[in-house]
Amino acid sequence: MKNSKIGAIIKNDLERSIKNKWFVILNICMLIFTVAGLNFNSIKSLFEDDEVATADQMHIYVEDKDELAFEKIEKVFELDKTVTVEKKDSVAEYENSSIEANKILVKVNKDETHYINVEVLSKEAVSSYYIDEIEAVINSVKDTMIAENKNLTEDEIKVIKENVTLKRTMLAENVEENDDSMFLQIISNYLIFFVLLLCLNKIANTISQEKMSKSIEYVLTSITTKEYMIAKVVSMCLTIVVQFVFMLAYLIIAIMISSLLNINTMTLQANSNVDAISPIINFKSVGYVVMTLVFMCLTTFLQGVIQAVMSAKTTNIQEAGNATLLLVTLNLALYTIVLALVSPIKSINAITYILSILPIASMYFIPAMFIVGQANAVQIIIAFVVLVASLPISVILAQKPFKNAILDFTNKKEKKIDGIEKILSTREYQERMIDRKESSKKGLVIGMAVILLLVLQLVLGLLVSVFLETISNKITFISQDNIYLILSCIIFAVSIYLPYLLLKAYMPKEEKKEESKEEKKASLIKCIKYIAISIPIMSVIQMICSFAIEKMGLGVNVTDTLGLFNYSGKLSTVLMFIQVAILPAIFEELFIRKGVMGVLKSKGSIFAVTLSSLVFATIHMNTSQFIFAFLIGILFGIVRVKTQKMYPTMILHLINNGFAVISALFYNHTLFIDIFTYFTIAINAVGFCLLIFMLYQKVMELKDKESIQKLKEQLDYRKIKLNLIENMFVFKDFTFAVTVVLSVTLFIAIDKILTLM
C-alpha cells in the first residue's frame, strides 16, 4: 500500500517533468544539435557548393625571374577552372596601385641563405585554399633546391624535416587506444555533468516548490518523510533515464539522416566512420562505459539525497537554484583532481587510492583509473561496496534534517533554563537580538568597503603600470613621471570615494540643523581650539612612534619609499603635494571619519573611534605606519566626535601629511627648512599652552562633585562591558573576516616588498 503511494509520487513527478514545455524545448534543441553535429560535413558542403558556384574567376600573377616555382604553381591549379595562373615579368606595376579583389600577386626570388623568398599580395583576405597550395608548392621547390645543393635525395630531406616520434611503452598494460579512451572520457564526463546538473536542479525545484506551496503538509499525511524523499530522488533519476532514452533516439535519427544524405556521394566516408567507431568497441571501452554508468547511477542517487536535504532547507525558488551550485562545484573539483592525479605515467599513491574508494569521488576515479589500467579488481569492488552501502546510510542520515527542514520546525534541543520563556518574551531581549543582526550587518558594510578599497587600489594600480607606457606615448607634453602622478591621484580618489559611497548608503541620515550666527561662531572657536591642541599631541605621537619603530627594527622611512626625493620640477612638486597631502586629507577623512564612523555611530562613540582608527591604520598597509596611524586615528576620532565637524580633522590631516611632504621636498633649501622648523615649533608651543590651559580648566571642573558623579556614570564599567560584547557582533561577519585576512596578507606582502627595496 505504501509502495503504491511512492509510486504515485514518482508517476506524478515523471509526468510533470516530461509533459513540460521546457523539457520539450530542451529536447528540440538537443535533437537539432545532434542531427546537425553528426551531419556537419554535409551541411557545410551544402553551403560551400553555393559559394564556389558564384565565386569569381581568380587570377594568380607570378613574377618568377629565376624560373623556380611558376610551373609547379600552374600545375597545381591546372584542374581548377576557376583559377588562371599567368606569368608576369614584373608585378611591381600592381603593387603601388590597388589590386582587384580577385587577383593574387606572387613574387618569387632566390635567396642566398634561405634558398627561396616569396611575397604574396592580395587586396583582402583570400581563401586559405590558395595560400596553402602556394605554400606547399614553394616548400617542395625548396626541398628540391636543398637536395640539389647538398647532394641529398628528396626522401632524405623528408626524413630530416620529419618530427620526432616518441614510442612509449607501458609496462603495466598496453595503452595503444589512448586517443579513443580520451575521447570516451571527455564525452562521458560531459554527460555526467549534464545529468547531474539536470537531476540536482530538478530535485531542488520540485522539493522547494512543494515546500513553498505547503503542499508538503498534505502529502505528509499520507506518506512518511523518508518515503517522500526517496520518491523524489527516484523520480528524478527516472526522468534522467527517460532523457537518456530520448537522446539515444536522437542519435539514431541523426545517424539515419546522415546515411541518407551520404548514400550516393560519400559511401567511402561512411565506411571510414564505421572504421573510426570500431576500435572503440573493445573490452576495455565496454567495461569503461558499463562502469561509468553503474557508478553514475548510484552516485546520482546519493547526490540526489544530499540535494534533497539542502533544497528542503531553502525558503524560495531562487535559493533552490543556488543550492545546486554547491554540489556542482564539488563535482567539478573532484573532476579536476582526477585530471591531475590519474594519468598513465603516474603511479597511484595512498591518497589517490583512498579518494578512489570514497563515495561520489569514486564515480570519477574508478573509471578513469580503469581506463589507464591502474585500477585493480579489489579496489573496484571495495569502491562499489562502499558506494552501495552509503546509499541506505545517507537516506537514514538525511531523513531527520530533511523532515525538520521541510516542515520548517526546529527540533533543536536547547538547554532548558528556568524562566527562559519570560526572558524571550521581553522586549529588551528581542531588541538586543535585532541589534546583533544590525551589528553584524555593519561589519559586512565596513568589511565590504575596505575590501573594495584595497582591491580597487591594487587593480587600478596594476592597470596603470601596464598601460602607462602607451598613455605616455600618446600624451607627449607631460612627462611620464607626471602622468604617473596624475593617474595615481585619480586612482587614490576613485578607490576611496566608491567605497565611501557604499558606506554612505548605510549611514543614518542626519538632519541638517540651521545654525544661528552665534552658534556658528562658537563652533568655529571650538574647532580652532581643538585643532590647536591636537597639533602638539600629534607631534608627541610622531616622536614616540618613530622612536618605537626604530627600537622594534621596523625602520622603514615611508617618505623614502614613496620616492619623494626623486621628483624635481614645479609640476611634479605640486602633484606630489596633492597626492600625499591634499587628497588623503580630503578622501581618507571622508571615508574614515565620516563614512566608517557614521555607520558605527549608533554603537557608541568609544567603539566607533576605536574601530574607525583600526580601519584607518589598516588602509595604510604597512606595519611601521600602522601604529602611528592607529594613534592618530584615535586623536582624529575624538576631535571629530567633539567638534561634530569634518573640516578640523581634514586640516589636521593636511598639516600632518603636509609637514612630511614639505620637509622631504625642500630638504636642500636650508633657509626654507629653517624657517619652516621655527614655524612648527611656534605652532606646537601655542597649542601646548592651550592644551595645558584646557586641562587645567577640566581639572577645576572635576573638583565639583556633581561633575565627578557624571563622569562616573559615563564610565560605568558594566555598561561598557555589555556594550562591548554586543558590539563584538560587528566582527562576526564573514565579509569582515575576509577583510582581516586580506589586510594581514597584504600587510605582510607590502612589508616584505618595502624591506627588499
Next chain:
Amino acid sequence: MLEVKNLVKYFGIKKVVDNVSFKLKSGKILGVLGKNGAGKSTTFRMILNILEPDEGEVLYNGEKIDHNVSDKIGYLPEVGSLIDSYTVYEQCLYYGRMKSMKTEQIKSNMFDLLERFGITEYANMKIKELSKGNKQKIQFIIALLHNPDLIILDEPFSGLDPVSVEYFKKIILELRDQGKTIMFSSHIMSHVEMLCEEVVIIDKGRVILNCNLNEIKQEYANKTLDITGKITDSALRQIAIFGTIEKREGDRYIVNLANKERISDVFKLLYTSEITKFSVLNVSLNDIFLDKVGTNYEE
C-alpha cells in the same frame, strides 16, 4: 472514535502544546477554538502524524494513526497547500493518488464535489488563476475527495465571504448527517458555536475547556430567566430566595437561579403579576468562557 491523550510538543525550548487530551465520538462535530498561535494547528499536525509528539499518543478507533489509517482521514491544512502551477484536476489527481485512489474514482468524485460547490468550470483552471476563496473551496474538495470517515479542517472559513461560510457550514452539517466525524478549528467563536456539539478551547497550548456544547449550554441556560412585566413586590421578595435579581431597563428583570429546578417555582410565583414575557435565556459560548476562565475570549 478519536482519542487524543496527553499530547506535548516542544519547538526548541518553547512548549507549544502542553498536555492536550480530548475525545471525539463518531458522527459528532468537534470545534477547536483558540487564538492565533494557541497550538491548534500543531495539535492537528500531531493527530495527522505529520509531526511526532514529544509525549502522548493519538488513537483512532483504538489504533495508532499511521500512514495507512490516514487514508480514511480527510485534511484541510491551514496554509494553502495547493501548487500554483497545477490545474485543479492535476492537483486532485496528485492528492487523490496519495490517498490510494484510482484515477477514474478521483475524476468522478472531483466532478461530484465541484458540482456541489457550483464551480465545475474551474476543473481545468490553474490554481494560480483562482481567488483565495475558491482556493479554499478546492482545498475543501480535496479533503473530501476520498470520502473519508474522519475529516479534519484547519481554519476552514478563513478567506471566505459570508455566503460561502454559510455554504460550508451547510455542507459540514450534511456530512455529519452522513455519519462522518468532523473536527475543525477556528479562532472565531460564533463559527464554533453554531456548528459543534463538542468544544475544546485551547489557550497557550493548554486545554482550558472541553465540553459538550448543548449540555453546558443547558446547564447555564436553565439558570437564567428573562422576565418582563409588572412583578409584585411580594413575588420579587420570594424569587430572591431562589437566586439573584437584576433589574434592567423598564420592567425587565434578569433572574439568575442557583438551581434550574426552581424555574417552575418562579413561574408559579408570578401568577398574580402582569407578565408580558417569560423566557429561559440562551447563553453564548463567550459567557461560558467568561465564567470558566475569568476573561473575555475576544478582547
